[in-house]
Amino acid sequence: MQHLDPDRLVLLAFSDSPADDEAVHLSECAGCRAEIDALKHVTELGSETQELRDLPPPPDRVWTGIAAEVAKAEAAPAPVVDLTAVRRSGRRRMPRWAGPVVSAAAAAVLAVAGTVTVIRWMDRPAAPDVTASATLEPLKGVPDTARGDARVLSGAALEVDVRNLPLTPGHYEIWLIDPEDITKMQAIGAVPQGTDAVQLPIPPGTDLNRYRLVDVSAEPNDGNSAHSGNSLLRGTLTS
Template sequence: MSHPDPERLVLLALGEPDDAAAGHLASCAHCAAEVASLRAVADIGAESQEVRDLPAPPASVWARIEAAVERPSTVDVPILRPRRREWLRLAVTAVAATALGVAGTLGVGALRKEAAPTVVARATLEAFPNAPVGAGGEARVLGSGDGARLHLHVTGLPLSTGYYEVWLIDPVTMRMFSIGHLTDSGDVLLPLNSTVDLRQYRVVDVSAEEYDNVQTHSGRSLLRGTLTN
């Protein structure tokens, strides 16, 4: 099977229309998985507003990217080879960084995406005494209204037989409701209902839960923080 050039897969992952390459993905699981992975990288880059505040990457990073771009790639193979996979990841990472203003403009029309959502509130998630040593994290409210989302980045919570659930709590009445679960990676982006008043439900709580069909809070909070502007 003849596979699309790596450049076409990168552009396809970034939203550039390519009917022929898109049609190929329907019959090639390897290329489809690669494009899905590249899209995830690009989406994370587009949503990371703080990346604008990072220092410029060292020259060695761009040297690796340029070297990878100059390498020839073999596309008429049934499996994506490691060198080609590295090229794709380096390329899409560079493009995502460029879209956020870390590097210069590449001139790809698909990079003209919407601006990263504004962080309207954030909370540092502190560990309870029963939490694993080193556990912690941060919660950020991105955007407002119907497009509001809560981004959590949590570290130090190991995999378990249960799962970790995210709650919003009114600290005055202690009323609470679940907004979703953490992923295995510790990063998750959860939609917020536009009717939720974050001035009232301003406490973010991460609890340890079991698969017991009980919908209420287990009482085992591990991390908690209060959202502030």
């Protein structure tokens, strides 16, 4: 006997008892048995859904609580790393002497790559824990108004501000790239759309003398973790 007809499978899952020839087939066919079992389970669940049709909403205070907590969390820019702990431990990825070395290398990148149009030399008074910073400039094809700033905090976190990025159906991703070999890069984290500033931990062991080119890319949400090749902003970290 061939497999049972889909309509029959559904009927058997509901209440019908199998006819003799169907019973014989079912005793031999694990496939049809599994079909009926799955459908039976769904009918059981379905039969239990009556009380779920008009579920009462949670009391209003639940939403009030959510809104308050979200507002609080967004006011404090993503405390991804505990910077006080980092400071206490005295960890400093970018030694003081690294500044001139990095800037010389950055100049070389400017000449070679031609992608970074301007490097502003520390255009803001550095807060005590900013160990390096970069001004992010739009790449070719990106609106001129797109801008950003990146700051390394105590060598352990990267704080990135972005403005006027072109809209993307996906998300923005921050990368640290080795300008010497731009296939070498590290994904640092995402900037959610609608967010201006994000603070992301720098993976421990990242050599910021090497991975000093900050790159902001538009990434489709396609599950592919590699760089999309669509860079929007770039800038080189200098201390």
